[in-house]
Amino acid sequence: MSSKTRFSMIHSPQKTNRTTPTSKSFPRCNKKNSGSPVGEEPNKMTETEIAQIGKPLRQNICVEMLRDGFPHSFKELFALLQRWDEADDDPHKLQTLQLHLTRAEAAERAGKYDEAYENHMLLARFFTEDKWMKHHFLELALRSARKVIMDSGKREAEARSLVGQAYLEKGDLELAQEHLEVFYQLTAGRTWQDSNGRMQHSRSCEELQTVYTLMAQRSLQDQQYEQAIKMSRKAYTIAKESGDRALEGEAAYRLGLAYQSTGDQKIAMKFLSSYMEIALTLEDTDSLGRAHEAMAKCLESEGKITEAIELWEKYVETCKSSKQDQNLERAYMSLGHILKSQKRYGEARVYFERALELACLEGCPRRVQEAQVYVGITRALSTFPAYMKLIQDQNLDALLAWKDRREDRFSSAASSEPESTAQSNTVVP
Amino acid sequence: MSASIYPLANPKGEKKLCEICQKPAKLQCTKCLVTFYCNLDHQQADWTSIHEKACPLLVSINTPVPSGTLSDQNHHHKETLKKQKCLIEMAHLEARKWVSMKRFQDVLPAALLFQHWIMRVYGSCTVELVPAYLLLAQANIGIGSLSQAQEYLSKAEWIVMKTADCSHTVLHQLHRTLGRLHAAMGKQASALTHFANDVYYAIEMFGLDSIVTSGGYFLMADVFLKQNKPDIAHSLYTEVAGSWHTHLCKLMDGISQSATQPDECFNEVQCVEADQMLSCILEFEEQCVKPRPEQLTMLAHSLAMLWLLRDNYTKALEYGKKAEVLIQGVKEQNRLRESIHNLLQHAEKNMNETANLHTADCNTH
Numbered sequence: 058m059s060s061k062t063r064f065s066m067i068h069s070p071q072k073t074n075r076t077t078p079t080s081k082s083f084p085r086c087n088k089k090n091s092g093s094p095v096g097e098e099p100n101k102m103t104e105t106e107i108a109q110i111g112k113p114l115r116q117n118i119c120v121e122m123l124r125d126g127f128p129h130s131f132k133e134l135f136a137l138l139q140r141w142d143e144a145d146d147d148p149h150k151l152q153t154l155q156l157h158l159t160r161a162e163a164a165e166r167a168g169k170y171d172e173a174y175e176n177h178m179l180l181a182r183f184f185t186e187d188k189w190m191k192h193h194f195l196e197l198a199l200r201s202a203r204k205v206i207m208d209s210g211k212r213e214a215e216a217r218s219l220v221g222q223a224y225l226e227k228g229d230l231e232l233a234q235e236h237l238e239v240f241y242q243l244t245a246g247r248t249w250q251d252s253n254g255r256m257q258h259s260r261s262c263e264e265l266q267t268v269y270t271l272m273a274q275r276s277l278q279d280q281q282y283e284q285a286i287k288m289s290r291k292a293y294t295i296a297k298e299s300g301d302r303a304l305e306g307e308a309a310y311r312l313g314l315a316y317q318s319t320g321d322q323k324i325a326m327k328f329l330s331s332y333m334e335i336a337l338t339l340e341d342t343d344s345l346g347r348a349h350e351a352m353a354k355c356l357e358s359e360g361k362i363t364e365a366i367e368l369w370e371k372y373v374e375t376c377k378s379s380k381q382d383q384n385l386e387r388a389y390m391s392l393g394h395i396l397k398s399q400k401r402y403g404e405a406r407v408y409f410e411r412a413l414e415l416a417c418l419e420g421c422p423r424r425v426q427e428a429q430v431y432v433g434i435t436r437a438l439s440t441f442p443a444y445m446k447l448i449q450d451q452n453l454d455a456l457l458a459w460k461d462r463r464e465d466r467f468s469s470a471a472s473s474e475p476e477s478t479a480q481s482n483t484v485v486p
Numbered sequence: 487m488s489a490s491i492y493p494l495a496n497p498k499g500e501k502k503l504c505e506i507c508q509k510p511a512k513l514q515c516t517k518c519l520v521t522f523y524c525n526l527d528h529q530q531a532d533w534t535s536i537h538e539k540a541c542p543l544l545v546s547i548n549t550p551v552p553s554g555t556l557s558d559q560n561h562h563h564k565e566t567l568k569k570q571k572c573l574i575e576m577a578h579l580e581a582r583k584w585v586s587m588k589r590f591q592d593v594l595p596a597a598l599l600f601q602h603w604i605m606r607v608y609g610s611c612t613v614e615l616v617p618a619y620l621l622l623a624q625a626n627i628g629i630g631s632l633s634q635a636q637e638y639l640s641k642a643e644w645i646v647m648k649t650a651d652c653s654h655t656v657l658h659q660l661h662r663t664l665g666r667l668h669a670a671m672g673k674q675a676s677a678l679t680h681f682a683n684d685v686y687y688a689i690e691m692f693g694l695d696s697i698v699t700s701g702g703y704f705l706m707a708d709v710f711l712k713q714n715k716p717d718i719a720h721s722l723y724t725e726v727a728g729s730w731h732t733h734l735c736k737l738m739d740g741i742s743q744s745a746t747q748p749d750e751c752f753n754e755v756q757c758v759e760a761d762q763m764l765s766c767i768l769e770f771e772e773q774c775v776k777p778r779p780e781q782l783t784m785l786a787h788s789l790a791m792l793w794l795l796r797d798n799y800t801k802a803l804e805y806g807k808k809a810e811v812l813i814q815g816v817k818e819q820n821r822l823r824e825s826i827h828n829l830l831q832h833a834e835k836n837m838n839e840t841a842n843l844h845t846a847d848c849n850t851h
Contacts, residue, residue: 108679108683116686119682119686120679120682120683120686121682122682123678123681123682123685123686123706124678124679124681124682126678126706126710126715126718126721126722128703128721128722128725129721129725131685132694132725135689135694136694162721166717166718166721167717
């Protein structure tokens with residue numbers, strides 16, 4: 058009992074009401090902050106300002122948000138801060154968050170979802186460097202955009218496109234596909250343009266095509282050919298719709314390759330030739346080269362070697378006339394390989410030598426070496442039959458003579474066939 | 487139970503003061519002999535609030551030190567300390583109970599006892615005292631003696647100031663009570679700031695999903711309503727209703743999976759507070775111009791779960807049926823419908839069981 062009375066004597070009742078709220082913040086007003094300017098005049102500070110002294114900015118901002126009646130923004134910010142450690146270093150970022158989150162919440166409360174959308178988008182653009190923050194705000198923007206009724210889905214389309222891209226960057230193809238497909242559907246039949254004046258729908262086709270292609274490639278890697286063909290087909294259809302010929306050609310090429318990997322050469326040829334056609338009209342020589350290569354491979358695996366060789370020779374002519382040395386070199390190499398696989402070593406050597414010549418002109422050591430190796434291999438292989446014949450005939454004199462002199466007699470023996478002699482004489486320096 | 491003080495039967499040199507008002511006492515509790523009152527009213531008030539439960543403990547705390555060995559005496563001290571802490575705990579709980587029931591007059595004696603024994607056990611300037619001051623302040627706000635409340639809050643603030651690294655739980659409670667005081671004084675803006683701090687500290691301490699914060703949100707909504715900003719109040723209510731619904735659903739899942747008793751995860755004070763908040767929000771939502779059926783269903787469902795967890799099957803059924811009617815207006819009837827159905831079944835089953843037990847009891851007698 059006595060202690061109670063003693064206590065009430067120490068704490069004499071306070072008469073003024075003002076002291077209570079201000080005194081609370083007094084001990085936290087530590088030396089660190091005493092020097093920093095908070096208000097213009099210290100005696101004009103409000104109770105709130107005083108209470109904020111010495112507390113971390115994140116706390117002050119959170120409390121301010123709550124005080125002003127923005128519980129969602131507060132929860133949003135608090136959850137972000139739990140993941141985001143360096144927030145305290147950057148008042149600008151925190152204040153931007155506060156401003157736009159609260160504006161978005163107020164707009165949402167008033168049913169102005171378009172305004173909420175704008176604010177979320179602003180935040181997404183503000184945090185381009187923090188990938189996950191950007192993505193987070195894009196999702197929020199999408200949520201508000203879906204509530205906007207009067208814009209026939211334009212905002213949703215925008216948001217879907219950006220969210221889809223964010224997932225694509227992350228490598229989450231399924232979710233990217235989901236969002237981009239909605240983007241595609243929303244823009245179908247609309248004349249909306251993006252800030253660069255490009256049609257949104259054609260952009261949606263392009264993006265969706267990228268996703269489908271990536272999915273097809275992933276399936277190819279996992280050797281799920283059916284799935285790969287399915288996705289490639291989707292990519293092709295949508296690329297055709299985009300109106301971008303180059304894109305269409307590319308998609309046709311990939312589809313052709315997918316069919317090729319399943320061994321369905323006929324269908325593969327169909328798509329590859331349409332790829333070639335597009336490459337021809339676009340005068341895209343690189344694509345043309347790739348088309349030839351792939352088609353020749355098709356013909357080869359079907360056993361139509363002559364046709365494959367013809368195809369290449371035609372391409373050689375095209376390259377020669379348009380002076381594309383690098384493509385020409387590739388064509389020579391490919392021809393060499395086909396002929397080599399047909400055991401027509403003499404002819405193959407000729408092509409490899411031509412390729413070597415071009416590579417020397419280019420001065421690329423790796424390609425020079427590659428061509429050199431193949432020239433060597435075909436040369437050796439072409440001497441082989443004549444040499445074996447001498448052994449079978451047990452023509453010891455001839456063998457000994459060769460051994461003594463080490464002269465290249467076999468290749469000349471091998472090149473007794475008329476056409477290759479003519480060629481080799483012209484080319485070998 | 488009471489008798490006028492017989493001076494020769496009491497130790498000399500100590501003034502006998504009334505337990506309630508600190509005036510010279512004229513009466514003495516005949517059971518514990520250590521509690522005094524100035525009049526019968528005060529004794530009656532103390533009895534209903536806390537003394538009925540505290541009296542036996544006070545008797546045993548005041549048993550004289552045995553004249554035995556030193557270890558005997560040590561043992562006695564330890565035992566006494568244990569009993570004192572038990573008394574403190576009990577007084578705290580009782581005071582909180584009265585607060586939750588809004589019987590503020592009954593809070594005071596319990597809270598005073600709580601404060602008195604904390605001072606005896608822990609000293610007069612310990613952070614342990616803060617909850618006692620806060621309870622006393624809250625009771626005084628409830629009664630309407632604001633200056634008294636302010637005095638207690640100043641004491642609490644003083645202690646918090648002097649305590650380095652004060653726990654966020656204490657800060658959250660302090661700000662909540664300060665907010666209540668300022669709201670009662672009509673200082674809406676500072677009330678909001680205090681509630682905002684309360685919510686902030688509570689979330690720092692208990693996490694974003696905790697129901698501890700919902701109390702702060704609820705009080706803020708009240709202030710916003712007074713400021714004539716029903717839209718903000720509305721979104722705060724949504725927050726409260728949402729977190730309680732999630733919490734109660736989790737508790738229900740826990741009970742249906744393992745056979746834990748609801749009492750273990752849910753005390754009486756919490757239950758009363760939840761009931762008050764949720765009923766109030768339900769009423770508010772029902773009076774809204776544009777009623778939101780999902781929100782209403784969720785609230786009715788929460789209340790039904792709340793009463794089911796407290797074994798009040800009649801009330802659980804009442805709210806469950808209400809939720810069942812309300813859900814007809816919801817477009818997407820997903821999982822909620824299923825849980826409401828399960829709840830009704832559960833409640834009906836238990837209701838029949840208790841009824842059967844009751845008739846069985848009657849038959850045996």
